[in-house]
Amino acid sequence: MSSGSMDYASEDSPLLRASERPREQDAAQAFPAWVLGLREPERRWLLFLNDALWTLGAPLGVATAWGMPIAQGIELSLAWFVAAIACFYASELYSLGPTEERALLKGMGFGAVLTLFLAWQAALPLNVLVSLGLAAGLATGGLLLSRRFLTRVFASAAASRRMLLLCEEAEALEVVDEIRRHPQCGLLALGLVAEQEAAPTLDALSVLGTPHQLPTLVERLRSDGILAGAGALKGSEWRSQLAPHEETIDLPSLFERLSRRIPVRYLDERYFIERFTWMRGLGYRISKRCLDLGFSLIGCALALPLLPFIAAAIYLGDRGPLIYSQERTGLNGRPFKVYKFRTMRIDAEKDGAVWARTNDDRVTAVGRFLRRSRLDELPQLWNILLGEMSLVGPRPERPEFVAELARAIPHYQCRHLVLPGLTGWAQVRFPYGASVQDSEEKLNYDLYYLKHRSCWFDLLILLRTVGVVLNKTGAR
Numbered sequence: 001m002s003s004g005s006m007d008y009a010s011e012d013s014p015l016l017r018a019s020e021r022p023r024e025q026d027a028a029q030a031f032p033a034w035v036l037g038l039r040e041p042e043r044r045w046l047l048f049l050n051d052a053l054w055t056l057g058a059p060l061g062v063a064t065a066w067g068m069p070i071a072q073g074i075e076l077s078l079a080w081f082v083a084a085i086a087c088f089y090a091s092e093l094y095s096l097g098p099t100e101e102r103a104l105l106k107g108m109g110f111g112a113v114l115t116l117f118l119a120w121q122a123a124l125p126l127n128v129l130v131s132l133g134l135a136a137g138l139a140t141g142g143l144l145l146s147r148r149f150l151t152r153v154f155a156s157a158a159a160s161r162r163m164l165l166l167c168e169e170a171e172a173l174e175v176v177d178e179i180r181r182h183p184q185c186g187l188l189a190l191g192l193v194a195e196q197e198a199a200p201t202l203d204a205l206s207v208l209g210t211p212h213q214l215p216t217l218v219e220r221l222r223s224d225g226i227l228a229g230a231g232a233l234k235g236s237e238w239r240s241q242l243a244p245h246e247e248t249i250d251l252p253s254l255f256e257r258l259s260r261r262i263p264v265r266y267l268d269e270r271y272f273i274e275r276f277t278w279m280r281g282l283g284y285r286i287s288k289r290c291l292d293l294g295f296s297l298i299g300c301a302l303a304l305p306l307l308p309f310i311a312a313a314i315y316l317g318d319r320g321p322l323i324y325s326q327e328r329t330g331l332n333g334r335p336f337k338v339y340k341f342r343t344m345r346i347d348a349e350k351d352g353a354v355w356a357r358t359n360d361d362r363v364t365a366v367g368r369f370l371r372r373s374r375l376d377e378l379p380q381l382w383n384i385l386l387g388e389m390s391l392v393g394p395r396p397e398r399p400e401f402v403a404e405l406a407r408a409i410p411h412y413q414c415r416h417l418v419l420p421g422l423t424g425w426a427q428v429r430f431p432y433g434a435s436v437q438d439s440e441e442k443l444n445y446d447l448y449y450l451k452h453r454s455c456w457f458d459l460l461i462l463l464r465t466v467g468v469v470l471n472k473t474g475a476r
Contacts, residue, residue, distance in 0.1 A: 040185055040257050043154055044094045050146050051088060055081040055108070058139035059115055062131045072122065076115050076132075084111035089460060090467035096184040096258070099151045101144060108143060112136035154184035161247070164208070164217060165192045167229025171251060175227055176205055182258045190221050227254060230266050260429065261444040262451065264411050276451055278417060287455045292391050295462070296384045303378045310341060310375060317366040320346045323379055328396035333416050335399060336388045339379035343367025374469050380422050392458040393421025394446040401439075408436045415446045418453070425449040425457075428464040 038046060056077045063073025087107030091100060112133070119129055153159055165172045172192045179187050191208040209217055217223070225247030252266045311322050325337040344362045363371065370376040383389040389396070394415040397405070406412045426433075426445035433442050449457070 038159075038186070040096060043096060043184060043186065047094055047147070047150060048085075050150060051085060051143065052081060054139045054143040054146070055084045055111060058135040059132065062128065062135045066125075066128050066131065068124075068128070076118060079118055080111040080115040082111075083114045084108055086463055087111070090464050092464075095260075096154070096182045098183060099147055101147075104144060104147060105140065108136070108140040112140075151184055154186060157188055160186050160188035161224040162188050162190050162222060163225050163227050163249070164190055164214070164221070164223045165194075165205075165227045165229075166211065166214070167192070167194070167227065167251065168231060169194065171229045172205060175251065175254065178255060178258055185258050187227075189227070190223055193217060225249060227251065230268075255444075256448060256451075260425070260448050261441075262447040263444050264409065264440060264447060267411060267447075272411070272414070278450075280453070284455065288390065288458065289387075291455060291458060292384050295391055296381045299378070299381050300385075303381070306375070306378075310370070310378075313366045314342060314364075317364050318345065327399060328420065329399050329402045329416060330388055330396055331416065331419050333402075333413065336383070336396075338383055338389070338396060341370055341376040341379060343370050343376050377422060384422065388419075390419040390421050392423060392425075392449075392453075392461045393419050394424050394449070395427060395442075396420035397439075405436060405439050409440045409443060411447075412439075412443060414450065415443060418450060423461060423465040425461055428461055428468050 059076040059080050060073050062068075063070075063076060084107040087110050088094065088103070091103035091107065093100060093103055093107075115136070116129060116132055119132055165175060167175070169192070172189075172194070176189050179185060179189055189205065191206045193208055193211055193214060208221075227249050229251055250266075252262050252271065255266075256262050314320070314322050321342055323339055324342045325339050327335050328338045330336045343364060344360075344367060345364060367376065380389060384391060402412075424446065425448060426442035429445050430438070430442050433439050449461075
């Protein structure tokens with residue numbers, strides 16, 4: 001494919017031959033039409049129901065077989081179900097990405113161990129414990145096989161909506177990459193419809209024609225919809241050329257549905273006016289504050305026994321102060337003091353504020369452990385009790401960095417419309433950011449949180465934070 005002139009897909013193009021032939025006959029076509037037509041949310045629910053069947057069914061089956069009391073059987077089933085599903089959520093096994101079988105095994109194993117422990121605590125007979133162990137093995141095998149089958153069905157061409165890309169070349173390449181990272185999402189990119197002079201450099205994507213040829217391409221390729229870029233949405237003449245069943249998905253909605261982020265570079269002021277609900281009801285605000293206070297008080301109680309050891313380690317490391325404060329930007333842009341256990345040398349910022357670096361030589365040996373385990377953040381529980389921070393929200397940045405980022409990134413100040421958080425959606429989805437580019441990517445996740453924030457979402461983020469801490473990822 002030439003990169004210097006418009007290269008439309010020819011009659012013998014491999015992409016067109018694949019697009020125009022009947023949908024491949026595979027195992028997916030044996031499924032009912034309603035399964036093949038499931039959208040992203042419904043696919044996630046089907047995966048969840050599949051997992052619930054195996055995690056609830058195995059203990060209930062054993063309880064029924066041995067004539068155990070119904071209440072006891074339900075207790076064991078719920079323990080396994082909650083433990084396994086929590087692990088699955090923490091491992092993002094409902095993101096419609098490639099199935100991580102190791103994470104499935106860990107979740108099922110954790111649930112099985114917890115269930116066996118509860119059964120042992122209840123002094124159940126040995127034959128019941130053995131049966132639970134066998135049921136755990138069978139349920140794990142069944143879950144893996146059913147997950148593999150659903151993954152194959154969801155990723156098949158027969159279960160995918162055939163989409164034309166009506167956008168710029170750079171946008172098209174990013175969309176194709178996004179779809180590839182979510183093979184179970186049910187979208188198949190047929191090719192690009194554009195007026196650029198240069199064809200895409202991605203071999204798997206062909207330029208099929210111009211927007212004027214859209215009706216012909218839709219009929220010829222039997223497309224199910226359009227993935228439209230920002231430029232295409234400004235001109236609506238092509239919409240009248242589509243059949244009623246043709247779905248139009250704009251790029252912010254695509255990324256929002258697949259990777260749970262909203263790319264800020266695709267947004268304008270109208271998007272925020274039409275699609276964002278900035279205010280939340282009184283019930284949400286009260287519930288969130290109660291959640292903050294409850295978890296913070298519990299966290300303070302659990303942290304108290306650790307304080308002497310942390311203090312001794314920091315002091316013996318370089319004889320410096322235990323806690324340091326730093327100015328950060330909070331709600332509505334107001335500055336406040338954030339507190340942390342000191343993890344850097346005393347003279348770490350003698351030349352002014354700088355971004356943290358990978359393997360930063362300013363971090364002490366003790367500080368490296370505190371950062372990796374997130375124990376350095378414990379003093380911020382005081383900020384939460386004061387109402388300056390929340391458990392979950394965009395992480396607060398230093399005013400010096402905020403000024404720089406606000407100049408470089410559009411709509412950056414939107415993240416200051418809610419309380420900053422001890423953890424956040426960006427923290428569990430993206431590694432530690434130390435550049436303008438990283439900060440823009442984190443803002444994409446912060447915008448998703450702002451749009452979808454709820455107490456349930458906060459609990460999910462807290463759960464995933466536990467997974468991040470245990471995996472020791474994200475710290476510098």
